[in-house]
Amino acid sequence: MTDKFAQDVLKGLTAKNKHLSxxxxxxxxxxxxxxxxxxxxxxxxxxxEFEILSMQSKQIVEALQFSQPFNIIELGAGDGLxxxxxxEYLVNNNIHFYYVPIDISQEAVDLxxxxxxxxxxxxxxxxxxxxxxxxxxxxxxxxxPSLLLFLGSNIGNYKEDKAEELxxxxxxxxKVGDKLLVGFDLKKNPITIHNAYYDKHGITKRFNLxxxxxxxxxxxxxxxxxxxxxxxxxxxITGNVKSYIVSLKKQIVEIKAIDKTIDFDYNELIWTExxxxxxxxxxxxxxxxxxxxxxxxxxxCKHYFVDSLWxx
Ligand code: AVI
Numbered sequence: 391m392t393d394k395f396a397q398d399v400l401k402g403l404t405a406k407n408k409h410l411s412x413x414x415x416x417x418x419x420x421x422x423x424x425x426x427x428x429x430x431x432x433x434x435x436x437x438x439e440f441e442i443l444s445m446q447s448k449q450i451v452e453a454l455q456f457s458q459p460f461n462i463i464e465l466g467a468g469d470g471l472x473x474x475x476x477x478e479y480l481v482n483n484n485i486h487f488y489y490v491p492i493d494i495s496q497e498a499v500d501l502x503x504x505x506x507x508x509x510x511x512x513x514x515x516x517x518x519x520x521x522x523x524x525x526x527x528x529x530x531x532x533x534x535p536s537l538l539l540f541l542g543s544n545i546g547n548y549k550e551d552k553a554e555e556l557x558x559x560x561x562x563x564x565k566v567g568d569k570l571l572v573g574f575d576l577k578k579n580p581i582t583i584h585n586a587y588y589d590k591h592g593i594t595k596r597f598n599l600x601x602x603x604x605x606x607x608x609x610x611x612x613x614x615x616x617x618x619x620x621x622x623x624x625x626x627i628t629g630n631v632k633s634y635i636v637s638l639k640k641q642i643v644e645i646k647a648i649d650k651t652i653d654f655d656y657n658e659l660i661w662t663e664x665x666x667x668x669x670x671x672x673x674x675x676x677x678x679x680x681x682x683x684x685x686x687x688x689x690x691c692k693h694y695f696v697d698s699l700w701x702x
Contacts, residue, residue, distance in 0.1 A: 396609055400648045403660070410601055412547055412633075412663035417604050421495075423597045425469075430593060432585045435543055435575055438695035440472050446688045447479035453686040453699055454537060454569055459486040461536040463529060465522050465560075466544055467491030470502040473539065474509070481510045488534070492518045492525055526563035538564065541573040541697065546666040550676075553666075557680035564702040570682065571699050577667045578694055580626040587622045587631050587665065595620035598635055598662050610646035617641055621659070629667035635660040673698050 395414060402409045416424065428436040443450075454460070462480075464473055470491060480487055489506070493499045499517045506513055518525045529536060538560060545553050560570060587594055598620045602613040622633040637654035644651045668676070670687065673696065677684040682700035689696050 396648050399605055399609060399645065400650060403645075403652045404650070407661065408659065409661040410635075414601055414604065415597060415663075417600075420597065420600045420604070423593065423600055426593050427589075427597060430586075430589055430591065432589050434582065434586060434692075434694050436472070438690040438692065439541060439543075439573055439697065440475070441690045442688050442695065442697050443472055444475035447476045449686075450476065450571070450688060450697075450699070451480065451483075451485065454535075456535045456537070456569075459488060460534050461488050461490055461529065461532055462539065463490040463492065463526070463536055464539040464541070465492055466540070466542070467493050467502055468498055468542075470506065472541055474506075477506070477513060478510060481512050488514045488516055490516045490518055490525075490529070492520070492522060494519065523559060523563055526560070530563055530565055532565075536564065536568045538568065538570045540570065543573050543575040543665070543695070545572055546575055546668075547664060548666075549664060550666070554676060554680050557676065557682070561681045561702055566702055568702050569685070569699055570702070571697050572673075574668045574673050574696050574698060575665070576694060576696055577626065577629050577669050580624050582694075583624045583626075583631060583667060587624065587633065594622070594633070598633060601662060602635065605645065609648060612644050614641075624667075629669070629672070631663075631665040631667065632661060633663040633665070635662055670696065 398411060398414070402411070427433050462477075464470070467473070477489060491499055491502055496519050499519055503515050503517045506515055526538075540560070545556075548556055564570070599615050599618060602615060602618060605611045606613050617638050619636045619638055620633070621636050622631060624631045637656065637658045640656045641654050642651050643654065674684050677698065677700045682702060684698060685701050686699045687696050688699070
């Protein structure tokens with residue numbers, strides 16, 4: 391990981407417009423800060439999707455029209471909290487299924503599995519660590535239909551062409567009749583979105599600056615965190631929230647592991663993250679362009695978020 395990380399940092403910080411990928415936010419400390427973000431009242435996404443999965447489990451199962459048993463494969467399961475209510479509904483209604491949480495963190499998956507077994511003793515969990523596509527490819531041979539879950543607006547962190555590419559890859563690794571439930575954050579009052587990302591507690595700022603601390607630690611760099619700030623901007627027309635780290639002065643940073651010094655101008659930016667918001671029409675078009683048939687949508691009561699069900 392560190393090699394790829396070093397290569398990406400080198401490429402991103404020597405580009406004309408500096409950038410770093412948000413996928414590198416999630417070291418242990420970054421994952422903890424992300425938990426803090428999800429607990430902020432301003433970050434409405436977590437509650438909205440939790441509400442959908444708690445209140446509409448029955449409707450989701452009905453929309454699947456699956457024979458039993460079936461597989462539920464969760465891509466990037468994390469702590470599995472949002473999925474818990476859905477799984478609980480299935481167990482309590484004696485629905486026969488296998489739950490396959492996939493994550494890159496062994497620790498996260500172990501914790502999730504033991505917690506689930508404790509809280510839902512009847513559940514059949516088959517956790518997997520590693521590459522989504524290897525695991526999906528193997529699952530394509532399963533005799534049972536599969537529901538893939540890609541929740542939490544993770545799709546919003548991909549540029550539109552990359553999102554389509556990823557969804558097409560999911561599609562290529564599914565059987566005809568398999569379904570995909572994707573979580574999208576919807577366009578809404580721009581102030582609501584602004585407050586979720588440019589939060590007044592400074593937690594999202596810490597989340598971004600943690601990436602510089604990670605580069606200091608893993609690549610032996612000397613970023614001085616106090617000389618950098620955070621800025622983010624929502625464009626209600628495109629639906630893009632773009633996050634940046636801002637250099638507060640003209641400065642030079644040394645990154646020993648890649649044998650580079652990086653010059654920063656006063657107010658120079660590093661683009662760190664895209665968090666894209668969609669309209670329902672855009673979601674439908676994305677389903678079609680990635681070769682899925684959109685079949686049902688599940689909205690929270692405020693219409694802030696949607697879990698959209700697609701069929702291969
Ligand atoms: C993980 N991902 C969906 C989050 C998002 O909303 O884009 C990450 C995040 N970035 C800032 N706040 C939360």
